[in-house]
Amino acid sequence: MQQEADRCVKCGLCLPHCPTYALDREESESPRGRIALLQAIASGQVQPDEAITHAIDDCLSCRACERVCPADVRYGQLFDAGQAMLAEHAPPRARLARRKAWLLHHPTLRRGVFRALFLLQRLGMVAIARSLLAGTRLGVALRRLPTLPWARRPRRGAPPPQGQVGLFTGCLGEGPDQHAVRGAQQLLSAAGWRWHAPRSQDCCGALEQHGGAGGTAHQAIQRNANAFAEHTHIVSLASGCTAWLQDADHSASSDDRPPPFNGRLTSLWALLHDAPQALRLVARDERVAVWLPCTQRNVLRDERTMLAVLRQVPGARVDVLPVMDGCCGAAGLHFLEQAERADRLAAPIVRALQENPVDRLLCANVGCRLHLISALREAGLPLPVEHPAQWLASTLH
Numbered sequence: 344m345q346q347e348a349d350r351c352v353k354c355g356l357c358l359p360h361c362p363t364y365a366l367d368r369e370e371s372e373s374p375r376g377r378i379a380l381l382q383a384i385a386s387g388q389v390q391p392d393e394a395i396t397h398a399i400d401d402c403l404s405c406r407a408c409e410r411v412c413p414a415d416v417r418y419g420q421l422f423d424a425g426q427a428m429l430a431e432h433a434p435p436r437a438r439l440a441r442r443k444a445w446l447l448h449h450p451t452l453r454r455g456v457f458r459a460l461f462l463l464q465r466l467g468m469v470a471i472a473r474s475l476l477a478g479t480r481l482g483v484a485l486r487r488l489p490t491l492p493w494a495r496r497p498r499r500g501a502p503p504p505q506g507q508v509g510l511f512t513g514c515l516g517e518g519p520d521q522h523a524v525r526g527a528q529q530l531l532s533a534a535g536w537r538w539h540a541p542r543s544q545d546c547c548g549a550l551e552q553h554g555g556a557g558g559t560a561h562q563a564i565q566r567n568a569n570a571f572a573e574h575t576h577i578v579s580l581a582s583g584c585t586a587w588l589q590d591a592d593h594s595a596s597s598d599d600r601p602p603p604f605n606g607r608l609t610s611l612w613a614l615l616h617d618a619p620q621a622l623r624l625v626a627r628d629e630r631v632a633v634w635l636p637c638t639q640r641n642v643l644r645d646e647r648t649m650l651a652v653l654r655q656v657p658g659a660r661v662d663v664l665p666v667m668d669g670c671c672g673a674a675g676l677h678f679l680e681q682a683e684r685a686d687r688l689a690a691p692i693v694r695a696l697q698e699n700p701v702d703r704l705l706c707a708n709v710g711c712r713l714h715l716i717s718a719l720r721e722a723g724l725p726l727p728v729e730h731p732a733q734w735l736a737s738t739l740h
Contacts, residue, residue, distance in 0.1 A: 440554025509574030535619030
């Protein structure tokens with residue numbers, strides 16, 4: 344970590360692009376400030392007290408700083424290493440990260456929770472609990488809960504012959520993200536690709552990785568590497584998950600270890616752009632806004648291909664929301680754990696949609712969509728918020 348941190352020359356060019364620095368204008372809330380804090384902890388100059396850990400934990404891992412850094416500092420790698428170092432100083436941090444993600448690795452129980460919430464929403468019990476628990480963390484979580492569909496296992500597709508697309512559905516692909524998964528399946532089939540969603544795949548492990556429990560995260564990576572061993576292409580729909588899967592490949596390569604996915608990760612949009620057969624799409628007279636999640640903009644950088652595919656829909660006007668370098672505030676569980684800050688970060692997006700009315704909003708990350716649905720609902724702007732694959736599939740002939 345120290346060697347990577349030393350590459351930061353503290354020039355400050357990243358500061359105008361950092362969402363948390365824009366909120367508070369404090370040095371400790373900037374990439375430069377956080378790197379300096381981690382260097383001081385690593386060298387033993389300071390001990391990580393509450394103020395220091397709070398400043399580091401406020402980071403959204405948006406990685407806008409990476410995109411503009413002239414020294415090419417890999418801030419995402421530094422942040423994860425810093426979280427692991429903080430967990431060494433305070434082991435309960437890593438245990439807490441594992442507890443937060445525990446449910447995501449148990450599909451049957453996870454599906455049961457989604458179905459229970461579905462029923463409680465339909466019976467009106469969630470609204471009652473939300474009122475009774477107002478002001479508590481659980482009350483905040485219930486207030487931000489979208490209307491859930493009935494949880495279903497994603498379709499698996501045909502057995503995996505050589506050359507088939509492996510579809511990573513993620514831990515929310517059977518619940519809040521199931522429409523995106525179904526849309527991707529329809530698009531891949533329409534474009535002439537054979538696809539398969541392995542039953543043995545696991546949650547990606549990003550929550551643990553960014554929470555200091557890297558060992559647990561890499562166990563999840565290995566399980567997923569085994570699940571997708573027979574696929575030539577691997578497609579993940581949630582940009583946050585995809586970014587961590589890609590990071591795992593790159594970090595293994597830099598350490599002279601075999602990459603778990605061996606460069607087979609690709610985007611749905613690249614496959615659709617270079618599809619065996621063209622998509623047949625019906626015309627849509629719609630104004631569509633696209634919010635680009637931080638992980639898509641700053642890590643994956645596949646937005647141009649995605650926009651080119653979306654703009655194939657006849658009659659539709661598809662434009663990126665004019666909010667530059669912003670973060671919606673979702674950031675894993677940040678929008679639940681630091682709701683007030685998350686709402687402040689989402690406010691410019693809400694204002695942009697109020698000032699530029701559209702028919703729907705598209706966003707390629709499930710956490711961002713959940714947060715934006717809540718923010719728009721609170722602002723009295725009940726706009727449909729969908730994954731781009733869901734919307735594009737709805738235009739198939």
